[in-house]
Amino acid sequence: MTTKQQVNLNTYPKIPRLLAEPMEAALSPEGDLHPVLVAVAKDDRLRLDIRDRRFNVYYGGGNLMLVDGRKSPWALHFDKKYFKGGTPKPPTLPPQLSSIDDADDWVLAFPELIAGMDKWWKQHPKGERAYCQEMAAANSRMAGPPPADYLVLDLEYQWAQRRLDMIAAKRRPTKKDATGWAEPDLVFVEVKSEYPACYGKSGLGDHARDYRDIITASDGQRVRDIKLEYENVIAQKTRLGLLGGSLGFRCFSPAVPELLVVFVDLDPNVSKLLAPLGEVRAVSDGLGNAAHVRFMCLDSKKDYVMTADGTVSLEGLVDKGT
DSSP: OOOGGGSOTTTOOOOOOBOOHHHHHHHSTTSTTHHHHHHHHHOTTEEEEEEBTEEEEEETTEEEEEEEOSSSSOEEEOOGGGGTTSSSOOOOOOSBOOSHHHHHHHHHHHHHHHHHHHHHHHHSOOTHHHHHHHHHHHTOOSSSSOSSSEEEEEEEEEETTEEEEEEEEEOOOOSSOSSOOSSOEEEEEEEEOSGGGGSSTTSHHHHHHHHHHHHHGGGGHHHHHHHHHHHHHHHHHHHHTSSOGGGOOOOOOSSOOEEEEEEESOOTTSGGGHHHHHHHHHHHHHHGGGOOEEEEEEOTTSOOOOOGGGEEOHHHHHHHOO
16 A cells, blocks of 8 residues: 555645545435435534545544445445344345435435444544544534634545544634624644554654645645535535535635644643654744644533634644643
8 A cells, every 4th residue: 555655745635525526416305315415404413515426424533424426336335343243133134226215215324333333332442533523513503603713624634644623614704894704814724632643653753844845845735635625525525415515615725724733631741742742833933934833622521613713833732722
């Protein structure tokens, strides 16, 4: 498998996340997949995110359903690990989409699948993905703007073997647009909820360097590509009713995206974070004014609403605390 060090960042052929027209049509009111969209709209525990010619339905940080349209007939998947080695057994479901009845069968099985996932998580902690799901739910709206300053657009983003937990838009008020959603900033978000995940492989230093690689590739052209990718995702989610049309989004601002590191239930003052935060500082200093790394501390016992005034620079992080 190609490592990220082997990827040519200037020529990397990223396939944008977008559903092909037939799959978007299948999710529409007359389409065979419409029951899935209705189920997501009725249950705020569920989230539908778009991939390359496929989509995931997430529950509690896990993948409840994957509809893969890259080949015909479209495949329907569920991660059977949640039922591994015990009872209950997973329900028998259609592995391919042939009619609306197949989608209905899956939706009817959602409660049983969710019960299996919940049972699995009693023995296997959810970890960061569950917090990402909570943050996405608290900072998204299907009927209008989100409650605060960030709109979570996507979970589990990958670019040139560089992985980030979430993609978000950050409200950018202007004299012409007081709401700030017409031309928001694009934000890369990384969530950390355990100290060991902050250092070593896939630690804070790795994510800061991944961020640097993305925003500097091809003199910023790759960032423009990512912005276009998510402008199209927003348009498609709006057409599907997953985002409110009243948001007023036109395009992303020309600003270089920031990296927002979110600590959930972690104290940034602990000594074990000195070294990984030092790695972040080295990357930030190397970028100078070309980019920005911000931090946010959330308490899982309170709420997950993300506000601009809840973010701090690296210099202010230890003073902010939890």
